[in-house]
Amino acid sequence: xxxxxxxxxxxxxxxxxxxxxxxxxxxxxxxxxxxxxxxxxxxxxxxxxxxxxxxxxxxxxxxxxxxxxxxxxxxxxxxxxxxxxxxxxxxxxxxxxxxxxxxxxxxxxxxxxx
Amino acid sequence: xxxxxxxxxxxxxxxxxxxxxxxxxxxxxxxxxxxxxxxxxxxxxxxxxxxxxxxxxxxxxxxxxxxxxxxxxxxxxxxxxxxxxxxxxxxxxxxxxxxxxxxxxxxxxxxxxxx
Numbered sequence: 001x002x003x004x005x006x007x008x009x010x011x012x013x014x015x016x017x018x019x020x021x022x023x024x025x026x027x028x029x030x031x032x033x034x035x036x037x038x039x040x041x042x043x044x045x046x047x048x049x050x051x052x053x054x055x056x057x058x059x060x061x062x063x064x065x066x067x068x069x070x071x072x073x074x075x076x077x078x079x080x081x082x083x084x085x086x087x088x089x090x091x092x093x094x095x096x097x098x099x100x101x102x103x104x105x106x107x108x109x110x111x112x113x114x
Numbered sequence: 115x116x117x118x119x120x121x122x123x124x125x126x127x128x129x130x131x132x133x134x135x136x137x138x139x140x141x142x143x144x145x146x147x148x149x150x151x152x153x154x155x156x157x158x159x160x161x162x163x164x165x166x167x168x169x170x171x172x173x174x175x176x177x178x179x180x181x182x183x184x185x186x187x188x189x190x191x192x193x194x195x196x197x198x199x200x201x202x203x204x205x206x207x208x209x210x211x212x213x214x215x216x217x218x219x220x221x222x223x224x225x226x227x228x229x
Contacts, residue, residue: 004156031214043118043205043220044157051215089156093214100214101147101170104156 002027002094006105013080014113021075021108023090028068031093031100035064035075038087038107047088048075080112118221120206126227127196135191135224137206143219145212146189148181149205151223157205163189164212196228 003026013019023033032051036044048057048064050073056065063076073090087109091102119138127133139146145164149157150173159173165186174181178197183189193200203225207218 034217036220041222041225043222044207046217046219049215049217091156100145100209100212100216100218101159101162101173102149102157102218103159104149106154106156 002030002092002103004090004092004103004105006088006090006108008108009106010109010111012111012113015080015082017080017112018076018078019080019110021077021088021090021110023073023075023105025071025073025092025103027094028071029094030068033064033066033073033090033092034102035062035073036089036091038089044089077110080110082112082114084112085110118206118208118219120204120221120224122224123222124225124227126229129196129198129228131196131228132192132194133196133226135193135204135226137189137191137208137221139187139189139206139208140219141187143208143210144186145209145216146183147207147209147218148189148191149207150175151203151205153202160191160204162212193226196226198228201226201228 035047050066061078087107089107091104148160151157162170163183178194203223207220209216
């Protein structure tokens with residue numbers, strides 16, 4: 001069974017810092033990995049999607065990397081801002097037998113202090 | 115529509131009541147997913163539709179949970195004889211064709227509290 005783990009569970013940083021969120025998964029037979037953002041009381045917003053054949057994706061201040069063989073992904077946020085405060089979730093789509101359902105980690109709750 | 119919508123946004127039910135949660139996916143999206151998110155946890159898969167066909171219901175926790183999408187657009191998740199452990203946020207997501215390379219677009223969720 002695929003398990004997805006995110007470390008740390010919570011993180012508090014001052015504005016302007018660069019930071020890294022970690023995600024690990026037990027079964028390397030993934031199809032892709034996605035990072036989502038969840039604001040309180042709201043749904044999930046997709047940030048980045050990395051296909052299994054890719055090593056990284058970038059969008060603005062966000063950069064996500066994927067090391068499929070070691071079962072790890074990182075989300076790098078540059079020059080953090082208070083508006084980045086949210087819960088960040090990583091999720092994987094497994095291989096052939098599981099369709100396109102997402103398996104999520106428990107999330108990292110990020111607070112960026114002004 | 116502009117995005118995935120869900121209703122109601124909040125639902126309080128007494129234990130034993132039946133509830134129905136509605137999801138309106140993005141217009142034209144073929145695939146629709148339901149997830150359950152307990153407090154402090156990541157979402158967990160419940161079920162998946164491609165058009166009106168329910169292709170995967172392996173995540174439904176018990177036979178009290180039932181989902182349908184009769185015309186291939188709007189979907190309803192029904193929970194019979196609600197229990198306290200059913201309290202969670204129920205998220206709906208849709209994607210254009212359901213392929214593994216596609217992004218799933220999520221609604222705001224329905225927060226269910228069973229007393």
